[in-house]
Amino acid sequence: MSQLPEVIRDIERVSAEVVAKAATFQAAILADVAGRRGTMHARVAPVHQDMKVAGPAFTVEVRPGDNLMIHAAMALARPGDVLVIDGKGDQTAALMGTLMLSACKKIGLAGVIVDGAIRDKLELLELGFPVFSTGFNPAGPTKCVPGRINHPISAGGAVVNPGDLVVGDADGVVVIERAKAPAMMALADKKVADEAARIEAIARGDTASKWLPAALRAAGVLKEGESL
Numbered sequence: 001m002s003q004l005p006e007v008i009r010d011i012e013r014v015s016a017e018v019v020a021k022a023a024t025f026q027a028a029i030l031a032d033v034a035g036r037r038g039t040m041h042a043r044v045a046p047v048h049q050d051m052k053v054a055g056p057a058f059t060v061e062v063r064p065g066d067n068l069m070i071h072a073a074m075a076l077a078r079p080g081d082v083l084v085i086d087g088k089g090d091q092t093a094a095l096m097g098t099l100m101l102s103a104c105k106k107i108g109l110a111g112v113i114v115d116g117a118i119r120d121k122l123e124l125l126e127l128g129f130p131v132f133s134t135g136f137n138p139a140g141p142t143k144c145v146p147g148r149i150n151h152p153i154s155a156g157g158a159v160v161n162p163g164d165l166v167v168g169d170a171d172g173v174v175v176i177e178r179a180k181a182p183a184m185m186a187l188a189d190k191k192v193a194d195e196a197a198r199i200e201a202i203a204r205g206d207t208a209s210k211w212l213p214a215a216l217r218a219a220g221v222l223k224e225g226e227s228l
Contacts, residue, residue, distance in 0.1 A: 008150035009076055011162040013056035014178045016080065018165060019110075021185045022176075023054035025192065027167050031174045033187035040156025040173040043089065043134045044115055049170040053111030053130035055082040057164045057175065059155075062147040064090035064116070069147035070100065076149065079108030082166045084175075086153035087116020093139040094119035098127065105129040113166065113173055115155040132168050 022030065031039050046052075058081040060073045073083055083104065087095050096112065098120040104112055111130030117137040118124070124131055134156075150162040158175045160166070165181040167174050176184055216222040 004151070006146065006148050006151075007072065007076070008162065011056075011058070011150050012178065013081075013163040014165040014181050018181050018185060019054050019056065019080070022165055022167050022181070022188075023052070025167070025188045027169045027171050027174045029188050029191050029195075030167055030176060030184060033184050033191050034174065034176050034180070038158055038175045038177075040113075040115070040158045040175070041089075042172055044113060044132050044156040044173055045134075046168065046170060047118075047121060047124050047131045047133065051111075051130040051132070052167075052169045053082055053113070053132070054165070054167045055080050055110035056178070057082055057084045057160050057162055057166045059150055059153045059160055059162045060085045060147065061149075061151060061153050062087055062095065062116075063145040064088045065093035065095070065141050066143065066145040066147070067095045067100075067141040068143045068145060069149060070095060071143070073149050074100070074104060074107065074109075077107065077109055080110050082110045083112045083114075084153065084155050084160050084166060085112070085114045085116065086155045086160075087114055087134075089115050089134055089156075091117040091135050091137055093117065093141050094137045095141050096131075097140075098123040101129055101131055102127060111168070113155065113168060130168070132173060 058077045095116045096118045114133040118133040152161045163178045165176040
């Protein structure tokens with residue numbers, strides 16, 4: 001029985017056109033139209049609230065506290081890719097810091113998402129490169145434990161396949177399957193238009209949720225014919 005190599009170099013990525021369109025939406029909009037799934041745990045957050053990232057996932061699996069495979073991934077990733085690193089949520093040592101993330105910016109990566117700790121927070125704020133992590137720790141990593149590149153991973157509790165669409169902003173990170181992503185763009189456009197119309201209605205004083213009575217009856221809170 002043949003076995004996949006630990007390092008997969010060639011992957012099929014979500015198209016640049018879809019990435020460019022997705023970058024215009026909030027992560028929340030994309031999460032809604034994707035069925036309210038694919039979002040990472042809130043522990044994975046941007047270093048600064050203004051950071052936003054969109055691009056195809058270049059996945060990395062590491063052992064907690066070891067960044068050997070992240071260095072390997074940086075050597076293989078293409079401009080526009082988003083490194084998505086399954087660090088098992090470990091916060092006992094930083095997997096990346098200013099040196100590595102400066103190199104990622106220079107390479108042209110769209111950003112880095114780490115389900116694990118990083119360090120050098122103040123310098124990263126000055127770097128102006130989108131970075132999401134579970135937190136910070138001054139301890140450095142080891143560089144000796146093997147891992148995998150461009151295999152399916154779990155990051156922040158979300159399944160991430162190489163090439164999937166990844167979008168992150170102040171609210172967090174959403175992952176949409178590569179094959180599903182193109183169809184989500186039209187739905188996201190409609191969602192934005194619908195929400196804009198609702199905001200206008202609220203500004204006019206229409207604050208009632210018209211769907212609420214039926215939902216309360218369906219939940220057994222209100223009886224038939226009863227209203228709030």
